[in-house]
Amino acid sequence: MVVASVLKIVQVGNPVLRQRARALSRDEILAPSMSLLVEKMRDTMRDAPGVGLAAPQIGESLQLVVVEDRPELLEMLDPRERALRERTPLPFQALFNPRLAVVDPTPVTFFEGCLSFADFVMLVPRARAVRVEALDHQANPVILELRGWPARILQHEVDHLRGVVCVDRMHSRSLCRASEHARHWQGQSAEAVLATLAEGALETDPDLAHEANDNEANDALPLDKPPA
Numbered sequence: 001m002v003v004a005s006v007l008k009i010v011q012v013g014n015p016v017l018r019q020r021a022r023a024l025s026r027d028e029i030l031a032p033s034m035s036l037l038v039e040k041m042r043d044t045m046r047d048a049p050g051v052g053l054a055a056p057q058i059g060e061s062l063q064l065v066v067v068e069d070r071p072e073l074l075e076m077l078d079p080r081e082r083a084l085r086e087r088t089p090l091p092f093q094a095l096f097n098p099r100l101a102v103v104d105p106t107p108v109t110f111f112e113g114c115l116s117f118a119d120f121v122m123l124v125p126r127a128r129a130v131r132v133e134a135l136d137h138q139a140n141p142v143i144l145e146l147r148g149w150p151a152r153i154l155q156h157e158v159d160h161l162r163g164v165v166c167v168d169r170m171h172s173r174s175l176c177r178a179s180e181h182a183r184h185w186q187g188q189s190a191e192a193v194l195a196t197l198a199e200g201a202l203e204t205d206p207d208l209a210h211e212a213n214d215n216e217a218n219d220a221l222p223l224d225k226p227p228a
């Protein structure tokens with residue numbers, strides 16, 4: 001693989017992660033400089049490693065995301081955990097000006113992470129299935145119908161274009177260092193983790209209003225960085 005170059009990934013606290021990214025014109029998408037940016041984002045995502053990267057994460061407030069969940073990454077996972085997460089390969093693609101609609105709002109809760117919130121993971125409920133309309137690298141319309149883990153990846157990345165970070169959607173008591181997740185929580189269902197975390201909490205804790213669901217917690221795979 002020829003590495004175009006690895007860019008610095010900005011961390012939470014940088015204002016660019018809280019801005020609404022701007023849409024790109026057809027001419028901008030087709031410009032040679034945009035092809036180069038996509039290559040750099042691809043290489044940065046693979047180097048991290050991660051399964052998605054949004055332009056604001058490399059400091060560019062543009063409506064562009066790259067995603068990729070390679071079969072090699074999936075093979076490293078336990079087949080049962082892979083099935084629970086509905087984690088299936090997602091070919092590399094660059095998506096411009098994506099619009100996301102929820103197809104199946106059933107909340108599915110797993111630990112996920114973010115390359116801009118390095119070394120932390122958290123339980124985040126996401127819709128089970130989504131539809132994404134976007135433009136590809138040739139500025140042609142593309143439609144993706146996604147469910148399970150690929151749907152989670154796209155929800156996470158499209159959020160970045162709206163200035164939303166996964167901590168805005170998490171069960172706040174579940175936030176943990178990846179190392180602590182591996183030590184204490186790995187392999188437990190989200191429901192079990194949330195029940196344990198609720199012990200000793202104030203009854204007024206707004207986070208406890210969330211319902212846990214039956215999905216199992218997974219390895220601390222950061223989403224941007226699958227284990228984002």
Ligand SMILES: [Zn+2]
Nearest residue numbers: 114115116224
């Ligand atoms: Zn992220």
